[in-house]
Amino acid sequence: MGDLVLIPKKYRCLSGSGLKILAVLTMLADHIGATFPRSTAAIVLQLGKRRLMLYTVLRFIGRLSFPIFAFLLVEGFLHTHDRERYGIRLAIFALLSELPWNLLHAATWRYGTQNVFFTLLLGYCGLCLIEKIQKENGKNPRTIFLLIIAFAVSSVLKADYGSSGFGFILMLYLLREQPLFQAVVGACFLTSRWQAGLAFIPIGLYNGKRGFIQGKAISVLFYAIYPVHMLILYWIKKNTIGY
DSSP, X not given: OTTOOSSOGGGOOBOHHHHHHHHHHHHHXXXXXXXXXXXXXXXXXXXXXXXXXXXXXHHHHHTTHHHHXXXXXXXXXXXXXXXXXXXXXXXXXXXXXXXXXXXXXXXSSOOSSBOHHHHHHHHHHHHHHHHHHHHTTTOOHHHHHHHHHHHHHHHHTTBTTHHHHHHHHHHHHHTTTOHHHHHHHHHHHSGGGGGGGGGHHHHHXXXXXXXXXXXXXXXXXXXXXXXXXHHHHHHHHHHHTOO
C-alpha cells in the first residue's frame, strides 16, 4: 500500500514553507469571512437565480487551513530535534492566542470555546503517546490510559475542531506511509466540513523539503501570525462596523 501515492514525486513542488504560507492565507480568508459577514456578502457570480457570495468563497477556502496546519504539525513532530521544546512552544501560543480568540469572537475576555492551538497541542501530546505505545508494543496500560484522557480533554475543552481535530491529527500520523489512503480517510474524517478534503491536493504536492522558513526567529513569527492577525481583525471590526 505504500506504493499508492496521491501525486507522483516529479510533480511535488511545494516545500514545507510553501504549505505554511498556504495555511496562513487560507486561515486569513476564513477569519475575514467569519469576522465581516456583512462586508463579504457581495455577489461574486450569479447564474440565473443562483448566487455565489464572497462570504461563501472565503469560508470555502478557509476550510483548507486546519488540515494543512495539522499535517505540518505531524511533520514537525517527526523532524523536531527537541520534542519537549516543541510542545512548550505550542502551549505558550495556545495561552497567548486565547485572549485574541475571545475578543475576536465575542468581544469579551471570556468565551465558551478555545483557540485551535489547544487542539494542536493536544494532538501533539497524542502523537507523543502514540509513539510511546508503539515502542512499548501496547504493553503499558498507563500510556494507553493517558491517550484516552487526551482524547477526553479534547472533547470537554471545546477547542476549535474538538475531538474530531484531535483524531484527524492522529490519523495523519498513523497513515503517513500511505498517502493515498490517508487522503481518502482524511477527506471523510471531517464530515461537517467536507471542503477540508481538498487540502490533500496541496498536501500531496509536498516534496519533503523545509523551504526558506527556517531558524527559531522566523518559526516563532509564523506562530505569532495567529494571535496577531486576530487582534488586528478585532480592532478593525470594533473601529469600523462596531460589534
